[in-house]
Amino acid sequence: MEFSESALQKVREDRLLIDAVDQWLYEEIAPYLGQRILEIGCGLGNFARHLTERELYLGTETSVESIDFISRQFAGHANMLFAVADATAPGFVDFGQLGIDTVFSLNVFEHIEDHETALCNAARVLQPGGHLILVVPAHMALYGAIDRAIGHYRRYDKRMAADLFSQTGLQVIAQKYINALGALGWGVNSRLRKQETPPSGQLRLFNILVPGIKAVERVVPMPFGISLLTVGRRS
Numbered sequence: 001m002e003f004s005e006s007a008l009q010k011v012r013e014d015r016l017l018i019d020a021v022d023q024w025l026y027e028e029i030a031p032y033l034g035q036r037i038l039e040i041g042c043g044l045g046n047f048a049r050h051l052t053e054r055e056l057y058l059g060t061e062t063s064v065e066s067i068d069f070i071s072r073q074f075a076g077h078a079n080m081l082f083a084v085a086d087a088t089a090p091g092f093v094d095f096g097q098l099g100i101d102t103v104f105s106l107n108v109f110e111h112i113e114d115h116e117t118a119l120c121n122a123a124r125v126l127q128p129g130g131h132l133i134l135v136v137p138a139h140m141a142l143y144g145a146i147d148r149a150i151g152h153y154r155r156y157d158k159r160m161a162a163d164l165f166s167q168t169g170l171q172v173i174a175q176k177y178i179n180a181l182g183a184l185g186w187g188v189n190s191r192l193r194k195q196e197t198p199p200s201g202q203l204r205l206f207n208i209l210v211p212g213i214k215a216v217e218r219v220v221p222m223p224f225g226i227s228l229l230t231v232g233r234r235s
Contacts, residue, residue: 007149007196015046017203020210021179022046025106025135025227027214028178032131032231034101040087040122041108045070052077056098060085087118096125104133107227110152116164123168126234132170134161138177138228144190146197161230170232177225181213182206186226 015022026047035055042048042059043066051057052074058081061067067082074080085092087105103122109115122132137147137155147155162172177183185202189195217225 002148003151004149004196007146008151010197011146011150012043014198014200014203017200018207018210020207021182024210024214025178026050028176028229029104029106029133029135029231032102032133032174033104034131036098036100037102037104038095038098038100038122038125040103040105040118041111042066042070042082045073047104047106048074048080052080055079056100057081058083058095058098058100060087060092060095062086087121088112088114089121092121093124096127099127100125101127101130102133103130104135106135107137109134109136110147110154110156113153115153116167119164120168123170123232123234128234130234131173132165132232132234134230134232135178135227136161136230138183138225142183142187142191142226144187145194146186146190149196156228158228158230161228165230165232168232169235171235172230173233174229174231176229177222178217178227178229179213179225180217180222181209182226183224 037051037054038058040060042061048057048059056079059070060083064084067084071082103125109118112118126132137152139157140155143155158175165172189198
């Protein structure tokens with residue numbers, strides 16, 4: 001894997017250009033969110049800002065700098081907790097003592113080499129009946145220069161994700177591909193043009209188009225997309 005720290009940093013910064021996509025993803029996962037939530041890979045708080053009224057939100061990250069930053073951003077909210085934690089570490093399951101009813105992770109597991117252990121630990125944190133929500137990049141056929149540059153070990157399809165959930169004892173209750181147009185753009189830029197980051201101009205234009213694309217996909221389910229949503233329930 002030809003990882004580039006500068007490419008990853010640019011992608012993180014450019015995420016701000018597609019805030020409509022983050023809103024879309026939040027709307028997709030919102031029906032499955034409970035009141036005591038743990039996020040794996042909270043970043044700089046893109047999704048934490050939606051959850052300030054929940055009973056408990058715990059954001060975890062492997063980056064000390066990120067946790068320091070986001071802790072300051074939400075310092076006025078006693079129900080918003082943040083911790084430096086690795087989902088593959090044995091101690092991660094101790095968060096289960098907090099009565100967690102939802103674990104979610106958006107565009108993080110593709111960066112985790114041992115994603116089986118991470119998912120198993122995430123499932124063990126959940127209370128019975130709780131939901132585990134995963135959004136990951138879709139389709140290995142799209143894997144290319146951008147994926148390698150920003151540290152993706154893999155992309156996923158529905159069967160692969162369902163098998164992972166099944167191995168951890170989770171019942172899959174929902175799966176769908178999201179953002180078909182984004183998948184086409186990723187394929188052109190990453191596979192054909194072999195760029196290490198998506199062009200910023202394209203991201204700005206795409207952000208404008210998101211409401212229309214979202215409306216279409218809610219009426220017509222897509223057989224492919226740039227992202228895959230999988231929701232599992234702990235029995």
